[in-house]
Amino acid sequence: MAHNLPRIVSTTDLPTSEARWITLKKIKYLDEDGKERLWEYAERKTRAKAAGVDGVAVLAVIRSKTNAFPVSTIVIEQYRPPIGKYIIELPAGLIDEGETVETAAIRELREETGFKADKILQLSPITVSDPGMTNANMQLAIVSVVLEDKMEMPEPKLEAGEHIITRVVELNMLQGTLDDYDKKGFVVDARLSHFAAGFILAQQL
Amino acid sequence: MAHNLPRIVSTTDLPTSEARWITLKKIKYLDEDGKERLWEYAERKTRAKAAGVDGVAVLAVIRSKTNAFPVSTIVIEQYRPPIGKYIIELPAGLIDEGETVETAAIRELREETGFKADKILQLSPITVSDPGMTNANMQLAIVSVVLEDKMEMPEPKLEAGEHIITRVVELNMLQGTLDDYDKKGFVVDARLSHFAAGFILAQQL
Numbered sequence: 001m002a003h004n005l006p007r008i009v010s011t012t013d014l015p016t017s018e019a020r021w022i023t024l025k026k027i028k029y030l031d032e033d034g035k036e037r038l039w040e041y042a043e044r045k046t047r048a049k050a051a052g053v054d055g056v057a058v059l060a061v062i063r064s065k066t067n068a069f070p071v072s073t074i075v076i077e078q079y080r081p082p083i084g085k086y087i088i089e090l091p092a093g094l095i096d097e098g099e100t101v102e103t104a105a106i107r108e109l110r111e112e113t114g115f116k117a118d119k120i121l122q123l124s125p126i127t128v129s130d131p132g133m134t135n136a137n138m139q140l141a142i143v144s145v146v147l148e149d150k151m152e153m154p155e156p157k158l159e160a161g162e163h164i165i166t167r168v169v170e171l172n173m174l175q176g177t178l179d180d181y182d183k184k185g186f187v188v189d190a191r192l193s194h195f196a197a198g199f200i201l202a203q204q205l
Numbered sequence: 206m207a208h209n210l211p212r213i214v215s216t217t218d219l220p221t222s223e224a225r226w227i228t229l230k231k232i233k234y235l236d237e238d239g240k241e242r243l244w245e246y247a248e249r250k251t252r253a254k255a256a257g258v259d260g261v262a263v264l265a266v267i268r269s270k271t272n273a274f275p276v277s278t279i280v281i282e283q284y285r286p287p288i289g290k291y292i293i294e295l296p297a298g299l300i301d302e303g304e305t306v307e308t309a310a311i312r313e314l315r316e317e318t319g320f321k322a323d324k325i326l327q328l329s330p331i332t333v334s335d336p337g338m339t340n341a342n343m344q345l346a347i348v349s350v351v352l353e354d355k356m357e358m359p360e361p362k363l364e365a366g367e368h369i370i371t372r373v374v375e376l377n378m379l380q381g382t383l384d385d386y387d388k389k390g391f392v393v394d395a396r397l398s399h400f401a402a403g404f405i406l407a408q409q410l
Contacts, residue, residue: 007235014231014245016221021245022338024229026219027286030212032368040219040226041287042247044338059402071410080336081232082246087336124402125387127395129335131285131292133227133249136335138395140402163237171410182330190332190343191399197264197329197345198403205276205376 006079042134048095053126055138056101057092058109060145068150070170074113077165088181089189105141113166114154117143175200211284247339253300258331260343261306262297263314265350273355275375282370293386294394310346318371319359322348380405
């Protein structure tokens with residue numbers, strides 16, 4: 001039965017009291033004018049307390065020791081029920097309790113794509129994904145992956161029921177590749193899309 | 206009473222039935238193996254039906270006709286109750302019913318910062334901000350702002366109760382500026398952070 005297209009059976013209102021993974025909150029706050037205001041937002045219930053951050057995304061910079069291919073990165077294709085489509089994202093995952101963000105970045109890249117990072121080149125501060133709507137936060141780890149020679153796709157270590165497709169993309173072709181995905185009915189993650197837009201703009205200026 | 210620091214008075218659980226702006230949903234779906242699974246997510250109640258997109262963010266490329274300053278962009282500082290801090294973001298807003306995304310981009314830039322875009326350089330496809338947790342979606346508009354000569358900060362057209370501070374940043378200094386904000390206790394939006402990371406990486410490769 002593997003490799004069917006996922007299909008949504010039903011979408012129903014979820015009472016906050018029955019939700020396991022996320023919840024709704026109401027904030028009462030005083031604004032800059034001292035006026036009392038209300039704000040509604042959604043919150044994950046899973047944030048690891050020690051790390052203080054929900055998740056980490058991984059931008060891999062893949063090079064060949066023999067320059068057998070241009071500097072590349074990895075994107076993944078993954079079905080996301082809230083959108084009902086396959087989304088193109090950076091490899092990413094939630095931080096486990098007791099785990100550092102750096103360890104989670106290297107672990108998630110390995111599990112989802114099979115690629116082994118040899119070092120973290122840069123770790124962003126804690127950033128917020130959609131701060132008008134949720135308190136969800138994340139860090140971006142830019143990691144180095146060095147291959148001996150030509151590109152060979154390693155075996156990922158997916159859990160049962162995890163269906164993730166790995167795609168290696170030349171960094172110079174990233175924006176074009178994302179546009180092609182969009183035309184084919186995939187949807188691109190906004191953070192990945194912003195990364196690609198920044199990459200292209202720097203080359204154009 | 207203006208220019209106090211905002212302060213959270215209380216944060217309480219919000220029953221889905223009482224929420225006005227967002228809601229929780231439960232999806233029942235069949236995965237690639239044909240196995241029935243559940244997923245929880247949050248949804249905005251405000252999406253304009255015609256546009257099919259929640260919001261638009263605006264990356265302004267500001268130039269001077271006399272080259273009086275380096276190519277720059279605009280970020281805003283805005284208090285976000287779900288985070289309880291000031292967030293550094295691109296100018297952005299929700300699409301009004303009956304409005305195009307392009308019109309909303311130019312309108313929001315004008316209202317929030319006072320700057321007038323002369324044209325849209327690029328409009329991203331519809332992208333998703335945090336697709337594991339919400340169906341929230343957005344587009345990024347890269348717009349051109351041309352000033353006659355030196356930088357002069359225009360007057361924004363903020364609504365009563367809107368407190369947005371505009372900051373013009375040289376594009377080459379964007380990542381450093383965001384890091385400085387983080388050190389001072391601000392929090393940077395993940396999409397803006399990814400844009401800056403892409404911009405810097407392109408210059409380093």
